[in-house]
Amino acid sequence: MTFAELMIEVGRWATVGIAVVMILIGLFFLFVAAVGVLRLPDVFTRSHAVSLTDSLGALFLLGGLAIYQGFTTNSVKILVVLMLLYLLNPVIAHATVRSAFRCGLRPGSSDDDDVLV
Amino acid sequence: MIQAHDSVIVRKMSRVLIPLIQLYALYVLFFGQQGPGGGFVCGVMLGTSLILGILVFGPDSQPYRLAQKAMHGDGVGLLIFAGIGGLCLIGGGQYLNYSGLTIPGIDTDVERHYLGILLTQVGVAIDIAVTAISIVFSLAFIDDDRDDP
Numbered sequence: 001m002t003f004a005e006l007m008i009e010v011g012r013w014a015t016v017g018i019a020v021v022m023i024l025i026g027l028f029f030l031f032v033a034a035v036g037v038l039r040l041p042d043v044f045t046r047s048h049a050v051s052l053t054d055s056l057g058a059l060f061l062l063g064g065l066a067i068y069q070g071f072t073t074n075s076v077k078i079l080v081v082l083m084l085l086y087l088l089n090p091v092i093a094h095a096t097v098r099s100a101f102r103c104g105l106r107p108g109s110s111d112d113d114d115v116l117v
Numbered sequence: 118m119i120q121a122h123d124s125v126i127v128r129k130m131s132r133v134l135i136p137l138i139q140l141y142a143l144y145v146l147f148f149g150q151q152g153p154g155g156g157f158v159c160g161v162m163l164g165t166s167l168i169l170g171i172l173v174f175g176p177d178s179q180p181y182r183l184a185q186k187a188m189h190g191d192g193v194g195l196l197i198f199a200g201i202g203g204l205c206l207i208g209g210g211q212y213l214n215y216s217g218l219t220i221p222g223i224d225t226d227v228e229r230h231y232l233g234i235l236l237t238q239v240g241v242a243i244d245i246a247v248t249a250i251s252i253v254f255s256l257a258f259i260d261d262d263r264d265d266p
Binding site: 084087088094095098 | 122126
């Protein structure tokens, strides 16, 4: 094994390691977002928990997948999906919270029973 | 009855996103021979893009009129699907066996299969899109002159 082959091998393993670490960080943020949706009391706080999903979780998860793929057409498709998520998810959260505010809900006005407001 | 949405953010972003959705639907339709996708997914995406336009821009807008025009093409998808099958039957094969598809200029077996699958998927896409739009019309635009239940 020459020195160039050794460097290529080290680069490949480093790429896989960085991708695995990024995917694990993204999965941690997605888990926190799911727990927040289940546990928080109000529609406003729940929508705040959902916006963790696109702000950091999807960024780390899809970025890790794109790094694992390398520079191919698949990584370009993954980045297009990431761009569409960043365009779509704030609009969805904005429309949901605006509708809730128009219907008369206010932040912090939820009584502590298990009614899903 | 659906009114137009009055939020500036939702209107602008829908105006940006509806052509992207339709372009991606066509990509899925033509890519469906080498990967995931096909006519069903393309029809769902075309129908939902028009439904998004109806929900955001209201019944006095261009997507509503386009959807009303698209409702007239109700049986075109079924006609295309069964017509390709009938062409295969005329050419001497079984129904929807694309080796018997006789179109002048298409000679090899591979081209016949490619063209036959693509045309049947186009028919499926048209039918699914019209079905989705008709479901939304039936549910959302009920006449207001009935008594309250």
